[in-house]
Amino acid sequence: MDWTALWLSLRLAAWTVALLLPVSILMGRFLAYREFRSKGLVEALVMLPLVLPPTVFGFYLLVAFGRNSPVGELWQSLFGHQLVFTFEGLVVASVIFNIPFAIQPAQRGFEAIPPEVREAASCCGMSPLASLWKVELPLAWPGLMTAMVLTFAHTLGEFGIVLMVGGSIPGETRTIAISIYDKVQAFDDRSAAVMSATLVAISLFTIAVTFWLSSRMGRRLS
Amino acid sequence: MALEVMARAAAPIPLDVAFRAGPGEVLALVGHSGAGKTTLLRIIAGLWRPETARVRANGTTWLDTAAGIDLPPHRRRIGIVFQNYALFPHMTALQNVMAAMDRADRHEAGRILGLVSLHDLADRRPAQLSGGQQQRVALARALARRPQALLLDEPFSAVDRATREKLHGEIIALRAHLAMPVVLVTHDVNEAQLLADRMVVIDGGQVVRADSTAEVMADPAALRALGLREVAVMLPATVAEQLPDGLTRLDTATGPIFLPTVESDPGTRVRVRIMAHEVILSRARPQGLSAQNILAGTVARIVAGQGPGIIVHVTVGENEILARITRRAAEQMRLTPGDPVHAILKSMSVARDHVAPEATGSAR
Numbered sequence: 001m002d003w004t005a006l007w008l009s010l011r012l013a014a015w016t017v018a019l020l021l022p023v024s025i026l027m028g029r030f031l032a033y034r035e036f037r038s039k040g041l042v043e044a045l046v047m048l049p050l051v052l053p054p055t056v057f058g059f060y061l062l063v064a065f066g067r068n069s070p071v072g073e074l075w076q077s078l079f080g081h082q083l084v085f086t087f088e089g090l091v092v093a094s095v096i097f098n099i100p101f102a103i104q105p106a107q108r109g110f111e112a113i114p115p116e117v118r119e120a121a122s123c124c125g126m127s128p129l130a131s132l133w134k135v136e137l138p139l140a141w142p143g144l145m146t147a148m149v150l151t152f153a154h155t156l157g158e159f160g161i162v163l164m165v166g167g168s169i170p171g172e173t174r175t176i177a178i179s180i181y182d183k184v185q186a187f188d189d190r191s192a193a194v195m196s197a198t199l200v201a202i203s204l205f206t207i208a209v210t211f212w213l214s215s216r217m218g219r220r221l222s
Numbered sequence: 223m224a225l226e227v228m229a230r231a232a233a234p235i236p237l238d239v240a241f242r243a244g245p246g247e248v249l250a251l252v253g254h255s256g257a258g259k260t261t262l263l264r265i266i267a268g269l270w271r272p273e274t275a276r277v278r279a280n281g282t283t284w285l286d287t288a289a290g291i292d293l294p295p296h297r298r299r300i301g302i303v304f305q306n307y308a309l310f311p312h313m314t315a316l317q318n319v320m321a322a323m324d325r326a327d328r329h330e331a332g333r334i335l336g337l338v339s340l341h342d343l344a345d346r347r348p349a350q351l352s353g354g355q356q357q358r359v360a361l362a363r364a365l366a367r368r369p370q371a372l373l374l375d376e377p378f379s380a381v382d383r384a385t386r387e388k389l390h391g392e393i394i395a396l397r398a399h400l401a402m403p404v405v406l407v408t409h410d411v412n413e414a415q416l417l418a419d420r421m422v423v424i425d426g427g428q429v430v431r432a433d434s435t436a437e438v439m440a441d442p443a444a445l446r447a448l449g450l451r452e453v454a455v456m457l458p459a460t461v462a463e464q465l466p467d468g469l470t471r472l473d474t475a476t477g478p479i480f481l482p483t484v485e486s487d488p489g490t491r492v493r494v495r496i497m498a499h500e501v502i503l504s505r506a507r508p509q510g511l512s513a514q515n516i517l518a519g520t521v522a523r524i525v526a527g528q529g530p531g532i533i534v535h536v537t538v539g540e541n542e543i544l545a546r547i548t549r550r551a552a553e554q555m556r557l558t559p560g561d562p563v564h565a566i567l568k569s570m571s572v573a574r575d576h577v578a579p580e581a582t583g584s585a586r
Contacts, residue, residue: 114306114308116304116306116308117308117309117310117311119267119269119295119304119308120302120304120308120309120310120363121310121321122268122269122294122295122296123267123269123295123296123300123301123302123367124296124321124322124363124367125296125299125322125324125367126296126321127296128296130296131296134310134321135310135312135321138312139310139311139312
């Protein structure tokens with residue numbers, strides 16, 4: 001059992017969720033409430049990481065983060081080391097490839113709030129921020145919860161992009177999914193089986209908790 | 223505390239309207255759906271901005287497109303009851319009311335819920351309340367905002383008839399507590415006549431007539447936009463006696479009238495809506511007639527419209543009854559102002575929800 005890899009995966013997933021939560025609130029809310037001409041294009045772009053093969057997506061990220069790219073150069077000058085093959089690089093890649101999982105359910109959550117309820121909030125004297133905090137977030141919560149759980153679970157399981165951008169450096173970029181692959185390559189079936197089962201258990205647990213929370217929420221509202 | 227509104231727009235519906243509602247006054251915006259009534263409420267609340275508009279409440283300018291002033295809804299002291307109430311589903315009745323307060327005050331919120339007789343249900347969520355109860359929470363929430371104008375958007379359209387009657391009574395009773403102008407949007411002329419001091423009739427985004435409710439309801443031109451069958455007056459009466467046969471005797475200035483059960487205690491002062499098209503006129507006091515209500519009066523004036531019908535104003539004591547009869551009948555009877563006539567009314571022609579408690583509003 002590769003505890004370092006499991007811990008790294010959990011840290012990566014937690015960072016991704018933490019960074020994507022505000023993004024999913026802002027973007028989900030924006031896409032849910034606003035109508036504009038290029039909305040379809042924006043929504044398609046948001047969904048793009050879902051349909052691209054992970055290796056293709058990983059390749060583009062590798063090029064974009066590389067030493068010769070503007071992003072890579074900027075990172076190097078700011079932090080003194082390169083972005084690819086580091087934990088930070090993995091976090092950035094993970095945030096990008098989880099965008100559809102984070103934004104889509106959040107958007108649906110905000111869309112489910114009747115417009116007149118939002119109008120009632122502002123007519124009750126709530127500023128946009130107060131309305132978000134007191135009315136919209138509690139009502140869009142099931143959508144946001146789904147978004148975060150999907151993001152978390154998807155990060156634990158992602159393989160192709162992680163391998164392309166991070167490689168398999170123990171303690172730095174070797175996630176549990178990659179560790180399982182390495183074990184299988186090394187004919188260590190026993191370790192692979194234990195780690196796979198652990199991943200299944202974690203995923204099942206997270207999804208069960210979400211279902212339980214959202215059904216409780218549903219009962220409260222109906 | 224007054225509300226002044228002026229609005230002009232070309233789209234989404236053509237609109238050219240101006241009106242003023244005084245302190246404590248209930249002003250009804252009446253018209254068919256699509257006439258622009260709800261749009262006007264949304265302009266007042268700041269939920270929609272037309273090309274040209276000015277909204278002033280209690281001396282504060284909320285919106286003036288010419289001067290570039292446009293306060294967002296949360297900075298206008300507005301109380302609004304939406305057609306579908308739009309309560310916050312995740313909050314209890316009490317929390318809904320507290321959500322509209324500048325500083326959440328549990329005690330004060332409870333008092334306001336008491337005003338709409340909902341004290342016992344303070345801890346229920348909207349989903350656990352009936353339509354009528356939700357409507358009252360919405361009203362309490364609107365009042366908790368301490369609004370400078372109270373806006374009611376078809377507030378009784380989503381509840382059943384019995385509940386509506388009760389809510390009408392409660393609104394009338396509540397008026398004594400209200401110092402702000404109230405704007406009621408409705409397509410129900412009965413409702414407007416029961417509740418409003420003044421009416422603004424809107425058709426195709428234009429004001430057809432704006433005047434006291436009694437004046438508007440007697441004006442065939444104004445009522446053409448609403449349907450002439452709606453011409454009616456409110457006749458004051460006092461509940462006198464519940465009769466064993468299911469009728470209620472009410473005393474008016476010129477004698478008793480009998481109506482199907484009016485559920486009020488004897489001595490209660492009410493107003494009865496008498497529809498002009500239900501009234502028959504007779505020169506002589508008729509005998510051997512099934513109609514129970516015969517009121518003696520004098521022809522005050524005769525107003526002819528464009529169609530075959532005319533409206534006869536009959537003075538009955540200190541009040542007036544309107545009779546909508548054909549021009550032909552008036553000519554045959556040779557009716558002229560000053561003639562004594564008898565107004566005849568079937569008991570069964572007065573609908574239950576056409577009897578309302580006497581208003582106790584401040585601006586009367």
